[in-house]
Amino acid sequence: MISLSAIKQRVRTYSPAVLELSGNKQAAVALVLRQQKDEVQALFIERARHQADPWSGQMAFPGGMVESFDADAKQAAERETAEEVGIDLSDAGYLGQLDDQQGRHRGHLRGIIVRGYVYNVEQSTSVQSNYEVEDIVWVPIRRFLDARHYTHVTHPVEPDETFPGIRVSDKEHQVVWGLTRRFVASFFYCINIQFDG
Numbered sequence: 001m002i003s004l005s006a007i008k009q010r011v012r013t014y015s016p017a018v019l020e021l022s023g024n025k026q027a028a029v030a031l032v033l034r035q036q037k038d039e040v041q042a043l044f045i046e047r048a049r050h051q052a053d054p055w056s057g058q059m060a061f062p063g064g065m066v067e068s069f070d071a072d073a074k075q076a077a078e079r080e081t082a083e084e085v086g087i088d089l090s091d092a093g094y095l096g097q098l099d100d101q102q103g104r105h106r107g108h109l110r111g112i113i114v115r116g117y118v119y120n121v122e123q124s125t126s127v128q129s130n131y132e133v134e135d136i137v138w139v140p141i142r143r144f145l146d147a148r149h150y151t152h153v154t155h156p157v158e159p160d161e162t163f164p165g166i167r168v169s170d171k172e173h174q175v176v177w178g179l180t181r182r183f184v185a186s187f188f189y190c191i192n193i194q195f196d197g
Helices: 004-012 073-085 141-145 178-190
Strands: 026-036 039-047 063-065 093-097 113-120 133-140 150-154 162-167 175-177
Touching (some): 004 093, 004 113, 026 073, 026 133, 026 178, 039 073, 039 141, 063 073, 073 113, 073 133, 133 141, 141 178, 150 175, 162 178, 175 178
Parallel strands (some): 026 113
Antiparallel strands (some): 026 063, 150 162
16 A cells, blocks of 8 residues: 555645636645555544535535635635534644545535545544534545445435445445545545545
């Protein structure tokens, strides 16, 4: 498996695909990495269940909408990460940006552009969830390359649609799919590792 130092080098030199905003709403997420013994792990949250949240209960990276008081999408990702999991990314190692992703949700969420930023934190970094987060999971990145964890997810609103997903823990419902899975794929593309999940 690729080392953290190699990941840092590849993310820092990557030129991300940037989508034109053209009046679309914008959101941002943070892919937070840490070295834990001999493996690199990524932080995921299980979103708390709220009727008003279109991503309710899903596995995701910390993040949210870019607000008018945010200087840019990167600042929004850092603010949301501090709010949701208690990590101050201004003290972290910023590595770079992943390819923009187009939100594919229906209705009022059509047209969202989501930007993803990659950070490295110390192994000892503590986390503290807020009311938006049901659970915090550190996932070894090698898990995403193991087909034994691959599955399919039925869309929560459109039950005739299914999407590929990856179980990220021993809890059956903790599956990364949709937009977050596309960011995972973008990350592996960025670090030049084939991803088939």
